[in-house]
Amino acid sequence: xxxxxxxxxxxxxxxxxxxxxxxxxxxxxxxxxxxxxxxxxxxxxxxxxxxxxxxxxxxxxxxxxxxxxxxxxxxxxxxxxxxxxxxxxxxxxxxxxxxxxxxxxxxxxxxxxxxxxxxxxxxxxxxxxxxxxxxxxxxxxxxxxxxxxxxxxxxxxxxxxxxxxxxxxxxxxxxxxxxxxxxxxxxxxxxxxxxxxxxxxxxxxxxxxxxxxxxxxxxxxxxxxxxxxxxxxxxxxxxxxxxxxxxxxxxxxxxxxxxxxxxxxx
Numbered sequence: 001x002x003x004x005x006x007x008x009x010x011x012x013x014x015x016x017x018x019x020x021x022x023x024x025x026x027x028x029x030x031x032x033x034x035x036x037x038x039x040x041x042x043x044x045x046x047x048x049x050x051x052x053x054x055x056x057x058x059x060x061x062x063x064x065x066x067x068x069x070x071x072x073x074x075x076x077x078x079x080x081x082x083x084x085x086x087x088x089x090x091x092x093x094x095x096x097x098x099x100x101x102x103x104x105x106x107x108x109x110x111x112x113x114x115x116x117x118x119x120x121x122x123x124x125x126x127x128x129x130x131x132x133x134x135x136x137x138x139x140x141x142x143x144x145x146x147x148x149x150x151x152x153x154x155x156x157x158x159x160x161x162x163x164x165x166x167x168x169x170x171x172x173x174x175x176x177x178x179x180x181x182x183x184x185x186x187x188x189x190x191x192x193x194x195x196x197x198x199x200x201x202x203x204x205x206x207x208x209x210x211x212x213x214x215x216x217x218x219x220x221x222x223x224x225x226x227x228x229x230x231x232x233x234x235x236x237x238x239x240x241x242x243x244x245x246x247x248x249x250x251x252x253x254x255x256x257x258x259x260x261x262x263x264x265x266x
Contacts, residue, residue, distance in 0.1 A: 022155030026124040029114040031095045044076045051081040052090035052145035053101045061106035063167040068110040071176050079110035086119045087144045174221040179248045179259040194260045205235040211253035220246040
């Protein structure tokens with residue numbers, strides 16, 4: 001039977017999240033030396049990449065920049081590049097040299113960060129990215145340059161891709177263009193709430209207003225699975241027949257539209 005894992009808190013926190021922490025609990029340093037909270041990216045999809053200036057994968061800078069230009073505004077998408085010299089000594093310069101290289105050669109305008117160590121004495125952000133006991137989802141050891149991590153709008157670990165996976169791979173683009181997740185702040189204000197029942201393999205939508213609502217269920221690649229109109233105060237949806245994967249429930253009435261994400265795993 002399918003097991004559902006919560007990826008967002010419901011308004012009443014009826015379920016426990018599969019994630020133990022959010023990346024928004026940490027800070028990072030930009031390439032010009034400013035310490036910034038990762039929480040400044042709340043509400044945005046984030047790709048984190050460990051970069052290098054003199055690697056066989058360095059031309060991926062061009063695709064990263066193309067993705068950023070195409071989806072930064074329309075899909076609230078951010079890229080954070082962290083130069084690292086741990087793998088093959090392929091980014092030995094200073095922060096200033098790395099910034100000049102990627103700007104001059106690839107016209108990079110996405111946010112570059114300060115050099116990081118990954119193999120030893122790494123930062124909180126890169127511990128979280130690689131350790132399941134911190135991110136709550138998966139171990140993902142970085143073994144070379146240009147590994148890619150996807151983080152959702154609420155700061156939760158979504159996926160990991162190794163060096164050879166191109167930045168514009170279909171799975172990555174599908175994720176970038178998938179419906180945006182509603183933030184916790186918006187959920188609290190909402191008249192419609194969304195919760196899981198792990199025991200019965202279903203999600204429950206409760207409508208606290210007199211407005212009828214409509215639910216559209218999408219797969220990760222934005223394909224419509226089902227379109228449901230509901231006039232009652234509650235909808236229970238059986239998810240046990242859905243294949244494993246990530247899904248989005250888009251809920252709309254005349255007052256608001258909210259989107260929630262859930263995972264089916266057998």
